Amino acid sequence: MTDSTLDSREGAFAPVLDQEQATGALEAALAAAPADRVEAFITSRSGDFTRFAGSRVHQSQAIAEVQIMVRAEVDGRVSRAAASSFESLQEAVARACRSAAEQAAAGVAPAPARAPLPQPGTESGIAGVDPARLWGEDTAAWSVADHARLADRAMAEAHALGGEAAGMFGRAVTEVAFHDRESGLSRYAAASEAQGSLTVRIEDGSSHWKDLSRFSGRLGVEAAIDRTLSEASRTRGRAKLEPGEYDVVLGPLAAGELLDFFGAFGFTGSALGAGVGTVATHRGQQVASPLVSVHDDATQDIGLPFPFDFQGVTKRDVPLIADGVARDVVTDRETAHVLGTASTGNFHIAREEAPHAIPMNVVLRSADSSEEELIAGIEDGVYLQRFWYTRTVDPVRTTITGVTRDACFLIKNGRIVGPVESMRFTMSVLDALARVDGVGRDSLSQPLMNVFNGSASAPAIRVRGFSLGTAPVMRGRS
Amino acid sequence: MTAHDWGDLSDDVAAAAMLAEALDAVQVRGVSYADARLIEAEELRLYSTLEAGVDERVENNLGIGIRVLYNGSWGFASLPVWSSADLRTAAERALANARAADSVSGAYRSELPPLPPASGRYQTEVVVDPFGVSASARYELLAAVLSAASAPAEIVTAQAGLNAKRQHRHFASTEGSVQHQHFIESGAMALVNAAGNGTLQRRSFPNSFHGNTAQAGWEYVEGLRMVEEADRIGREAVELLTAPLAPSGYADFIIGPAQMALQIHESTGHALELDRILGDEANYAGTSFITKDAAGSMRYGSPAVNITSDPTVPGTRGSFGFDDEGVPASRQPLITEGIIQNFLSTRDSAARIGAQSTGAARSDGWGYLPVCFSTNVFLEPGEGSTEELEERLGDGFYIDDNRSWSIDERRHDFQFGTEVAYEVKKGRRGRLLRGFSYGGTTPQFWQSVEAVAGPEEFKAFGMPCGKGEPKQWGFLGHGASPTLVRDVRIGVDR
Numbered sequence: 001m002t003d004s005t006l007d008s009r010e011g012a013f014a015p016v017l018d019q020e021q022a023t024g025a026l027e028a029a030l031a032a033a034p035a036d037r038v039e040a041f042i043t044s045r046s047g048d049f050t051r052f053a054g055s056r057v058h059q060s061q062a063i064a065e066v067q068i069m070v071r072a073e074v075d076g077r078v079s080r081a082a083a084s085s086f087e088s089l090q091e092a093v094a095r096a097c098r099s100a101a102e103q104a105a106a107g108v109a110p111a112p113a114r115a116p117l118p119q120p121g122t123e124s125g126i127a128g129v130d131p132a133r134l135w136g137e138d139t140a141a142w143s144v145a146d147h148a149r150l151a152d153r154a155m156a157e158a159h160a161l162g163g164e165a166a167g168m169f170g171r172a173v174t175e176v177a178f179h180d181r182e183s184g185l186s187r188y189a190a191a192s193e194a195q196g197s198l199t200v201r202i203e204d205g206s207s208h209w210k211d212l213s214r215f216s217g218r219l220g221v222e223a224a225i226d227r228t229l230s231e232a233s234r235t236r237g238r239a240k241l242e243p244g245e246y247d248v249v250l251g252p253l254a255a256g257e258l259l260d261f262f263g264a265f266g267f268t269g270s271a272l273g274a275g276v277g278t279v280a281t282h283r284g285q286q287v288a289s290p291l292v293s294v295h296d297d298a299t300q301d302i303g304l305p306f307p308f309d310f311q312g313v314t315k316r317d318v319p320l321i322a323d324g325v326a327r328d329v330v331t332d333r334e335t336a337h338v339l340g341t342a343s344t345g346n347f348h349i350a351r352e353e354a355p356h357a358i359p360m361n362v363v364l365r366s367a368d369s370s371e372e373e374l375i376a377g378i379e380d381g382v383y384l385q386r387f388w389y390t391r392t393v394d395p396v397r398t399t400i401t402g403v404t405r406d407a408c409f410l411i412k413n414g415r416i417v418g419p420v421e422s423m424r425f426t427m428s429v430l431d432a433l434a435r436v437d438g439v440g441r442d443s444l445s446q447p448l449m450n451v452f453n454g455s456a457s458a459p460a461i462r463v464r465g466f467s468l469g470t471a472p473v474m475r476g477r478s
Numbered sequence: 479m480t481a482h483d484w485g486d487l488s489d490d491v492a493a494a495a496m497l498a499e500a501l502d503a504v505q506v507r508g509v510s511y512a513d514a515r516l517i518e519a520e521e522l523r524l525y526s527t528l529e530a531g532v533d534e535r536v537e538n539n540l541g542i543g544i545r546v547l548y549n550g551s552w553g554f555a556s557l558p559v560w561s562s563a564d565l566r567t568a569a570e571r572a573l574a575n576a577r578a579a580d581s582v583s584g585a586y587r588s589e590l591p592p593l594p595p596a597s598g599r600y601q602t603e604v605v606v607d608p609f610g611v612s613a614s615a616r617y618e619l620l621a622a623v624l625s626a627a628s629a630p631a632e633i634v635t636a637q638a639g640l641n642a643k644r645q646h647r648h649f650a651s652t653e654g655s656v657q658h659q660h661f662i663e664s665g666a667m668a669l670v671n672a673a674g675n676g677t678l679q680r681r682s683f684p685n686s687f688h689g690n691t692a693q694a695g696w697e698y699v700e701g702l703r704m705v706e707e708a709d710r711i712g713r714e715a716v717e718l719l720t721a722p723l724a725p726s727g728y729a730d731f732i733i734g735p736a737q738m739a740l741q742i743h744e745s746t747g748h749a750l751e752l753d754r755i756l757g758d759e760a761n762y763a764g765t766s767f768i769t770k771d772a773a774g775s776m777r778y779g780s781p782a783v784n785i786t787s788d789p790t791v792p793g794t795r796g797s798f799g800f801d802d803e804g805v806p807a808s809r810q811p812l813i814t815e816g817i818i819q820n821f822l823s824t825r826d827s828a829a830r831i832g833a834q835s836t837g838a839a840r841s842d843g844w845g846y847l848p849v850c851f852s853t854n855v856f857l858e859p860g861e862g863s864t865e866e867l868e869e870r871l872g873d874g875f876y877i878d879d880n881r882s883w884s885i886d887e888r889r890h891d892f893q894f895g896t897e898v899a900y901e902v903k904k905g906r907r908g909r910l911l912r913g914f915s916y917g918g919t920t921p922q923f924w925q926s927v928e929a930v931a932g933p934e935e936f937k938a939f940g941m942p943c944g945k946g947e948p949k950q951w952g953f954l955g956h957g958a959s960p961t962l963v964r965d966v967r968i969g970v971d972r
Contacts, residue, residue: 048575050578050579053760054757067539084540105614167761168761354527389885
């Protein structure tokens with residue numbers, strides 16, 4: 001314990017630390033580390049998250065977390081150690097160096113080589129991202145009291161309709177600092193984040209909305225509450241849908257869920273290096289409709305843009321699928337070295353996982369159709385608002401399974417005619433994307449599961465032939 | 479020196495003083511209850527992969543999480559503790575958040591029935607301190623596991639992992655409870671993918687969810703026989719490349735303990751979480767097909783189905799002396815002879831149905847507030863060996879190790895796939911099949927259970943789980959003996 005308190009800006013919507021404090025601490029702690037190479041990053045995240053359900057705010061939370069992770073290299077061996085305070089940082093440095101030395105003494109194989117870091121001065125701390133895309137003063141002003149008021153409104157109006165609302169409104173500040181002793185490179189950025197999600201249930205009907213942005217004003221929460229209440233009302237009295245293949249419009253949340261799987265389906269440097277997955281087997285080939293372009297892009301003004309990764313590497317626009325053609329993979333410094341390329345700034349280190357590069361800010365590029373126009377192009381089909389609990393079934397065929405959920409409607413002659421029940425689906429993601437013949441204009445963003453600062457952003461898409469339901473079989477023993 | 483003498487929070491007396499200081503800051507008018515959890519956690523993880531070599535990390539964090547019940551509204555705040563001032567800061571933030579929740583018009587006001595103060599100490603019994611194992615021993619084991627797993631030429635990716643975690647978890651409440659728990663975990667994993675014949679086949683050991691982690695010392699890892707098992711899964715992955723595809727239709731089969739653990743987790747544990755049943759998780763984790771009046775009357779499964787929540791059983795990630803809101807651990811029957819008896823509940827959720835908490839308030843750590851998570855939720859064993867169960871099966875399959883899993887938000891409609899399936903003919907296990915999947919509804923499935931093998935075949939698994947917004951991880955235990963089910967739909971994922 002020290003005498004210095006963690007957060008001197010009590011009540012302010014601000015980074016837990018600041019650039020001078022964060023990078024200064026890293027530079028000082030690493031200066032005399034007994035290692036051949038040493039680097040470290042700090043992540044902090046501080047936020048207010050107001051969860052509500054039924055007739056109360058049941059989880060009104062203020063959560064602040066800090067992690068400082070040191071990477072030491074001794075005689076080609078690497079170890080990491082992490083702490084949650086500056087006081088423990090020096091011990092983390094010592095542990096990382098000691099452990100790397102122990103690996104060397106034990107004859108552990110050297111760690112793989114890495115693509116080099118840029119020289120200081122060639123990339124500034126926020127190169128590649130306009131700083132204006134990182135921080136929203138509207139988010140800073142979007143207080144816990146505002147979250148409670150919005151929750152109050154959603155719950156009260158749902159009750160008035162005979163239903164219930166549940167959801168979350170929240171804001172956070174994300175901060176990352178990085179320092180590499182040998183190159184002298186220091187980087188720092190802080191970003192605001194606003195999130196909203198809402199589920200309204202009325203009798204057997206329900207609707208869901210979710211979005212996130214650096215800017216609370218872009219969420220359009222009041223309008224989202226109106227729309228979700230209205231859709232929940234319109235989904236009462238759902239009809240059963242027969243299993244089969246349907247033309248569908250996937251709403252932005254359903255389309256965005258497909259993007260979750262690009263890490264599992266071979267759009268990573270490690271998969272390409274191992275010779276497995278979509279890019280390894282189909283690079284340069286048409287794997288989706290020409291209307292489909294999926295990028296890993298943390299530089300654009302959508303989702304959660306951020307300038308660099310935990311290895312200090314500038315993020316860039318990586319076309320995973322461009323105009324339907326399988327193009328590229330995301331990398332960290334290790335996989336980039338193997339592939340003979342530069343890192344795309346996608347180093348990822350998560351709990352209970354080995355570090356690896358994954359897509360982190362996945363964007364399905366939007367076009368210019370409204371949802372109504374996409375629906376108008378379907379004679380006999382289904383609108384699906386979102387998917388639930390989707391998981392990989394076959395990574396080679398890019399098959400996933402899940403269930404449809406909330407506001408799902410039958411489409412007849414270009415118009416929505418009535419709500420339908422949720423159904424299980426099992427479908428190849430790339431097969432679905434190959435059948436896209438319309439792409440929407442307005443995107444929603446959602447968090448990527450277990451990815452720090454991760455987001456998936458997509459507009460609605462129209463898919464010609466989407467398999468819904470499990471085909472019936474004759475009863476009897478196999 | 480014991481395995482628990484480490485870090486900054488090993489001293490119970492000093493921790494109790496810090497908790498008292500934090501709770502002192504919320505002793506204001508309108509606060510009917512508050513609790514604080516002061517936690518230090520340290521986790522060691524080593525991974526080795528074919529492409530990236532050894533990656534080792536040790537992560538330490540220390541912080542406080544405080545809950546306040548103000549005028550019947552909850553507020554929570556968490557903060558890493560850098561100084562004693564942070565204790566008060568966290569408390570003040572929790573109170574401010576409770577006041578914000580209190581501003582909601584017509585809000586339901588929580589009332590906690592008083593809980594008699596419960597104080598005490600709990601610690602994991604450890605033979606070999608995993609943090610005391612020599613670095614060279616760890617590296618040698620890791621290298622041997624990776625080498626064995628990746629021996630066949632068809633293996634394109636392989637990963638070996640070792641892990642250990644230790645925690646000091648201190649709790650105090652305004653009701654007078656003061657609790658000190660000291661946990662130690664050890665675990666290991668091996669995972670391979672073989673490619674060929676137009677397919678990619680995965681095998682894992684001891685479980686497909688990050689391996690397996692026990693609340694125990696390094697003796698647990700030593701008992702896993704990781705090198706021999708890694709060799710086996712490498713060969714099995716290759717064998718699966720040319721194995722026949724499992725059929726579709728309806729079948730009888732036996733589900734091994736690892737897949738049963740997943741089945742229990744998804745369709746029992748989550749379905750019985752009372753916060754879900756009451757709608758608290760409707761926006762994120764989902765709801766449940768089980769209703770709040772189901773206890774004592776609702777048929778969930780066949781008479782062979784007996785499921786308990788029992789954190790008093792030592793040795794898994796769901797073992798503890800007190801839950802994260804201070805309720806002493808106790809064995810709770812959840813399902814007896816197929817009939818629902820009780821829920822996994824917290825004090826808040828239980829109070830809303832006029833019941834007592836069943837001690838299932840769990841949290842990831844100091845950063846997140848306690849919610850309903852499974853503890854040790856086990857399918858109670860029946861009798862007999864796996865071989866006897868296969869004889870009883872006759873013709874069918876023996877399946878295990880989850881490959882794919884999905885269930886609807888009410889925990890009703892599910893579809894699961896397994897890494898392996900063995901054909902069983904006339905009670906004898908035969909050839910290996912690939913791509914086995916099964917599905918249906920939760921009540922259909924559990925009512926199809928005919929028999930469960932005996933306690934000598936029982937295995938428990940520590941598993942991670944996600945819940946809440948922002949998402950937190952829960953760590954829990956599920957276990958079962960091989961289980962015979964009849965007339966269940968298979969081949970559902972194609």
